[in-house]
Amino acid sequence: MTQGHGRSMRELIESGERSFSFEFFPPKDEAGEEQLWRAITELEPYGPTFVSVTYGAGGSSRDTTVRITGRIASETSLTPVGHLTCVGHTREELEVILDSYAAAGVVHVLALRGDPQGGPRAEWTSTEGGFTYASELVELASPRFSVAVAAAPNGHPASSSLEQDAIALKAKQDAGAEFAITDMVFRASDYIGLVERSAAAGVTIPILPGIMPILNLGQVNRMAELSGHPLPDEVVERISRVSDDPVAVRAEGIAMAAELCEALLAGGAPGLHFYTLNRSKATREIFAALKITV
Ligand code: FAD
Numbered sequence: 001m002t003q004g005h006g007r008s009m010r011e012l013i014e015s016g017e018r019s020f021s022f023e024f025f026p027p028k029d030e031a032g033e034e035q036l037w038r039a040i041t042e043l044e045p046y047g048p049t050f051v052s053v054t055y056g057a058g059g060s061s062r063d064t065t066v067r068i069t070g071r072i073a074s075e076t077s078l079t080p081v082g083h084l085t086c087v088g089h090t091r092e093e094l095e096v097i098l099d100s101y102a103a104a105g106v107v108h109v110l111a112l113r114g115d116p117q118g119g120p121r122a123e124w125t126s127t128e129g130g131f132t133y134a135s136e137l138v139e140l141a142s143p144r145f146s147v148a149v150a151a152a153p154n155g156h157p158a159s160s161s162l163e164q165d166a167i168a169l170k171a172k173q174d175a176g177a178e179f180a181i182t183d184m185v186f187r188a189s190d191y192i193g194l195v196e197r198s199a200a201a202g203v204t205i206p207i208l209p210g211i212m213p214i215l216n217l218g219q220v221n222r223m224a225e226l227s228g229h230p231l232p233d234e235v236v237e238r239i240s241r242v243s244d245d246p247v248a249v250r251a252e253g254i255a256m257a258a259e260l261c262e263a264l265l266a267g268g269a270p271g272l273h274f275y276t277l278n279r280s281k282a283t284r285e286i287f288a289a290l291k292i293t294v
């Protein structure tokens with residue numbers, strides 16, 4: 001799938017110019033919707049390669065994802081990537097959602113398996129007539145859509161080995177995935193390890209590291225634990241040194257994220273994917289620290 005200027009997303013990411021992208025989630029109410037559009041408007045001038053919108057567990061948030069990505073496609077200069085998961089969907093339902101993405105002008109999707117209700121560590125049960133692995137959704141969506149997939153820097157919590165994940169990523173590439181985005185990375189060495197294992201399994205698509213600045217240690221630690229891996233000790237220790245001063249925690253979190261971004265790019269990352277939590281300020285502060293201007 002090519003962009004307006006004739007290059008595929010994979011080519012754009014690999015072109016040597018660094019790729020920057022921002023991730024949002026579907027807002028729950030009107031105030032959340034206003035906050036999201038403020039963040040989008042404030043980040044649009046940075047000219048990201050793409051922006052993505054997550055796909056939730058419930059019905060209305062799922063419709064919101066398609067609506068928001070469609071609005072981004074029609075009302076902004078940005079390229080939206082709509083997330084889609086296999087959770088609770090039959091193949092036919094997934095085809096209908098892909099049709100609604102296409103009708104809304106969305107040509108890029110992030111194809112995910114999604115998590116069972118009990119979280120990433122709970123046992124996965126497929127919906128009757130649905131899929132077991134993200135690779136099957138990649139196959140369904142590709143090549144009609146330009147398809148991205150997920151990768152776990154320290155292994156998926158349900159995987160028996162890191163090699164199993166590398167083989168799963170290769171299967172997603174073989175099914176048509178153009179590039180991958182990782183879960184939150186907190187150490188450049190974790191990302192580099194993932195890239196090396198993936199390359200050894202034959203993965204050649206670009207892998208973008210996911211960046212989540214730590215502005216609130218408790219919140220990010222809970223998110224990290226949920227995705228199967230607690231924050232590295234050295235990260236917790238550095239933030240803990242200033243933990244009684246919220247302003248200092250924020251400053252340290254931004255500084256650490258900027259250092260991580262530099263180390264990732266120096267280590268060969270083809271770009272950076274920012275988890276924005278629908279706010280622009282932290283990303284803009286990291287960009288300022290990296291001397292990236294509008
Ligand atoms: P898969 O690639 O299918 O992998 C799941 C497990 O199956 C892994 O253990 C893998 O090793 C194994 N596996 C895969 N293929 C095979 C195979 N052929 N044979 C044997 N084992 C196999 N969740 C949401 O609900 N909504 C979102 O919007 C969302 N966005 C995300 C965005 C990013 C960038 C990331 C990194 C994650 C996101 N997630 C989201 C979370 C994601 O849904 C979970 O991590 C989920 O548990 C795994 O999804 P996956 O697509 O990686 O699954």
